[in-house]
Amino acid sequence: MPRPKRDGAASDRARVSMADVAQAAGVSAQTVSRVLSGQGTVREGTRAAVDDAVRRLGYQPNLAARTLATGRTRRLGIIVTGSSTSRVMVEAGAEAATRRLGYRLTAAVVSTTGIRSLRRAADQLRSDGAEGIIVAAPVTARDRWTPKGFPVVSLDDATAGSPEFVTDQRAIGRMATEHLLELGHRTVWCVCGPAQWPEAKARVEGWRAALVDAGAPVPDVLHGDWTPAEGYRMGALIATDPSVTGIFATSDELAIGVSHALWEVGRRVPDDVSVVGVDDIPIAAYLCPPLTTVRQPFATLTDAAVRLLVSKLDKNTPPPLGGSADPESTRPSLVVRASTAAPSL
Amino acid sequence: MPRPKRDGAASDRARVSMADVAQAAGVSAQTVSRVLSGQGTVREGTRAAVDDAVRRLGYQPNLAARTLATGRTRRLGIIVTGSSTSRVMVEAGAEAATRRLGYRLTAAVVSTTGIRSLRRAADQLRSDGAEGIIVAAPVTARDRWTPKGFPVVSLDDATAGSPEFVTDQRAIGRMATEHLLELGHRTVWCVCGPAQWPEAKARVEGWRAALVDAGAPVPDVLHGDWTPAEGYRMGALIATDPSVTGIFATSDELAIGVSHALWEVGRRVPDDVSVVGVDDIPIAAYLCPPLTTVRQPFATLTDAAVRLLVSKLDKNTPPPLGGSADPESTRPSLVVRASTAAPSL
DNA sequence: TATTCATGCCCGTACCGCTCC
DNA sequence: GGGAGCGGTACGGGCATGAAT
Secondary structure, three states: OOOOOOOOOOOOOOOOOHHHHHHHHOOOHHHHHHHHHOOOOOOHHHHHHHHHHHHHHOOOOOHHHHHHHHOOOOEEEEEEEOOOHHHHHHHHHHHHHHHHOOOEEEEEEEOOOOHHHHHHHHHHHHHOOOOOEEEOOOOOOOOOOOOOOOOEEEOOHHHHOOHHHOOOHHHHHHHHHHHHHHOOOOOOEEEEOOOOOHHHHHHHHHHHHHHHHOOOOOOOOEEOOOOHHHHHHHHHHHOOOOOOOEEEEOOHHHHHHHHHHHHHOOOOOOOOOEEEEEEOOHHHHHOOOOOEEEEOOHHHHHHHHHHHHHHHHOOOOOOOOHHHOOHHHHOOEEEOOOOOOOOOO | OOOOOOOOOOOOOOOOOHHHHHHHHOOOHHHHHHHHHOOOOOOHHHHHHHHHHHHHHOOOOOHHHHHHHHOOOOEEEEEEEOOOHHHHHHHHHHHHHHHHOOOEEEEEEEOOOOHHHHHHHHHHHHHOOOOOEEEOOOOOOOOOOOOOOOOEEEOOHHHHOOHHHOOOHHHHHHHHHHHHHHOOOOOOEEEEOOOOOHHHHHHHHHHHHHHHHOOOOOOOOEEOOOOHHHHHHHHHHHOOOOOOOEEEEOOHHHHHHHHHHHHHOOOOOOOOOEEEEEEOOHHHHHOOOOOEEEEOOHHHHHHHHHHHHHHHHOOOOOOOOHHHOOHHHHOOEEEOOOOOOOOOO
8 A cells, every 4th residue: 555645855756757757658567677778778759758758757867766666876085184175175076077987076174184073974975875085195004994886086196096187296395496496596495285295295206306406505494384374373483584585385285374474574575575386276366466476277176086086986987097097178277477586695 | 597697797686675665674675764754653563573684684775766656856956166165164164064954965067157067967856866955056037947846945135035034234234344443444445246146246235335324435346256356356456555445355265365465565464454254264263363254053054955955856854934033143254363453543 | 779677675553473481 | 552672675777687568
């Protein structure tokens, strides 16, 4: 006997099911399924009848039922941290790429990047139906921290195993540093994000290599988190040192904090000190002075990560191209604005 | 006959089901369900046995099956637009509130706020299983734009019908304007977000009311979108006018663009012109000079909106308190920094 | 061979019924 | 006999498989 129609509220009142479509089209539910999935052969007339019924009734497939039957959710998860502009750009890029492949994306925000937080976030995403996750946060643990059969792709090359497609973070540090050296700065100081972030580490390596190649002295690196507040704190440590004339901050938000510290002690950008950031966030061009920065191709990065993850879930989707990918689209680019200039004498 | 175990890849290989738990605990699946849901009566010993089995087997309920059986997804959607920092804050607040009530949140980003975009976003969220949506974008259409039985709550009071709990946007405009008038400015110019956004409109109303109350002249309002680029464009229109000494921008990002326009023509903030923003985004305190701004209690706002929506889906959850809510927690606050000062003579 | 249909099953939950005190 | 405690059965809406025309 039919169960009483679901109690008001959130029920899908009178929602059309596949059986309704089948009846309207005069075929079996199975045939409707075939038509909609494109699998199997269906006569042209039958297909038209089904398509017509679908449109007439406004049929929308029930995701829960499909998931239950197939064991597939077609949902991915992403773990992000902080509230920086770059994280938003990463999330947006991942969302777009995910949808392009016919998947959905759920995000989990972690406040700390310890293994416990990551594990909890992974659990949450999994219970939310994620079939795999993208990690846009540092993973220091060598051991497995996700359940078996739950693929993980990291935005950096630490765990992805396909470093070819990732933006060359070392190049970012090198470009910024060489730009300042070419302007005539004797050396470049580095204000850096958390040491455990591979991105931060790689940018520092690029910075160091550029200095060494140029025979310039290599100052100590300052480390903090990614917030402007930390940029300010670190900037204040070196702001009054007259030998500091060029600073490479590993994110725009850090650069803003650094600039503020300089401003506070009366040193002008770029007259007294030049500052370079990374990311090219939307406001970078409107700071006073506009910030010179290294732009990253976030979209390419996230697209590759998502594609790599999906290729692990679905044998029909090939992994990203890797080494043969268009290098142009993965290369960072220096955006020269007014926060950098030749050092004053 | 058992279907061949799901083909590798993304299958839930050997995932434990309720029946497994039931067998391990020596009870029926029904009893396991009762224990887990807390509904119905179960003897203490039985409950312990089930709990133990759940832990031992690492059982995790299958959301798809539950959804199919109950008709409830316990998922909400949110429609956001732009990539401003404030939208991120809104999204984060909504996510937290949603999870507190045992729901999940999916976001849909729209690039334009026309009725077609909104409808498409709503469809997308619904097909993703959302039972209702929160709209953090302007809704100008008077007519119904969502399917019936699909509740919508807007972050502003245009459609929510419960204006009591919403931040008083007029107060924001008033506070900023009065602050500048008190400093001695003859009048205050207004650089505003899109006219169709209720927040923008209300802030302008507050600004106008403050001017009228003070007997100050009321300049024309400048309208654009929420980006710093538009703030710059609008700022450039008035930057060279020497009578302009105080500007109220309806977001921090607009204020940054405005400040840039002033800077470009050689007018200093706050010496020549004072600027006030809205939102207090993280970098506001680190701009040069630090930005005076009006902070909004985003968390309170989003919490109320989510609660209101859930109360429509679940009769057991009461709606937010409305008029009797703690006014302190919903009131905006002026954060005075260095971008405002008395006008020079 | 080309189409189509009928059945079983995915995994929880609602409802009803059966014990046993 | 009424209630506590528990099990059996029928779904929900799709998809996979094999049978049937």
